[in-house]
Amino acid sequence: MNILxxxxxxxxxxxSRQMVxxxxxxxxxxxxxxxxxxxxxxxxxxxxxxxxxxxRGNGRCIQTDDMQQIYDALKEAELLVLASPIxxxxxxxxxxxxxxRFYSAAYPDRPEHLKAAAIFLASGDRDIYDGALYSFxxxxxxxxxxxxxxxxxxxSSDRLEDKLEEVARFGREL
Numbered sequence: 001m002n003i004l005x006x007x008x009x010x011x012x013x014x015x016s017r018q019m020v021x022x023x024x025x026x027x028x029x030x031x032x033x034x035x036x037x038x039x040x041x042x043x044x045x046x047x048x049x050x051x052x053x054x055x056r057g058n059g060r061c062i063q064t065d066d067m068q069q070i071y072d073a074l075k076e077a078e079l080l081v082l083a084s085p086i087x088x089x090x091x092x093x094x095x096x097x098x099x100x101r102f103y104s105a106a107y108p109d110r111p112e113h114l115k116a117a118a119i120f121l122a123s124g125d126r127d128i129y130d131g132a133l134y135s136f137x138x139x140x141x142x143x144x145x146x147x148x149x150x151x152x153x154x155x156s157s158d159r160l161e162d163k164l165e166e167v168a169r170f171g172r173e174l
Contacts, residue, residue, distance in 0.1 A: 001174055002113065003027060003034045004077035006070070008084035008095025010040040015122030015154050016083045022164040023081065023120070027171030035073045040094045042066035044101065053104030061104040070098060071105050079116045079149060079174070082136065086123035090131035099139065106144055116147040120167060126155040149174075 005024065009016040024034045043066045052062035061067065074080075082099075084091035091099075105111060117140040121129050133151065141148045150170055154163040 001027075001032045001078050002076050003032055003079045003081060003174075004070075004073050005034060005036040005081040005083060006095060006098055007036055007038050008040060008082070008092040008098075009038075009122070010092065010094065011085070014085055015160070016085050016120055018160070018164060019120040019122065019152065019154060019167045020081075020083045023167040023171040025171070026168040027174060030172045030174065032171070032174060035077075037070055037073070037098075039070075039098045040092070042069075042094075042098075044070075044094070044098050046097050047100040047103055054107070057104065059104060061101060063101075067098065067101045070101075074102075074105055074111050074114065076113055077111065078113050079118065080114060080140065080146070081118045081120065082140075083120040084122070084132065086121060086125075086128050086132060089128060091121075091135065096135075099135065102139075110144040110146070114144070114146065116149045117141060117144075118149040118170070119151050121151070121153045122155070123153070124156045126153070126157060129153055 007020050084095045119136045
């Protein structure tokens with residue numbers, strides 16, 4: 001399986017980054033191709049709402065920034081994994097910016113091979129995921145009609161080792 005992971009954590013050793021690492025290692029060991037983009041260290045500008053992509057651009061965004069790398073990977077991805085800490089009740093701004101730019105690549109039709117999505121969320125509080133899940137369900141599971149492969153969360157009150165094993169098992173069992 002060809003897997004695209006968008007990691008939205010600015011912390012190199014943060015909980016969501018640890019989840020991505022555990023998942024990536026086990027998924028690759030199981031024979032899957034995993035491409036991870038650390039969107040916090042990429043130059044991705046916000047959507048301009050110029051509609052170039054849906055007029056003269058024929059699905060191509062007018063902006064030339066690091067989002068082009070994600071667009072290329074998205075063309076072959078079968079599974080999309082979003083990973084983010086929760087900041088102010090939602091995914092990180094860097095990840096939300098990349099998601100907004102899906103407008104050119106996923107509207108009106110999803111990428112040809114993309115069939116499923118999963119989300120990894122990290123937070124200091126177990127009950128703070130609603131904003132991120134609203135986007136996950138609305139933008140990906142609902143609008144793009146992707147199969148929900150799982151919601152994986154870790155909070156500061158969880159046992160980290162158990163949560164990392166949970167995402168590693170997910171990667172192995174795909």
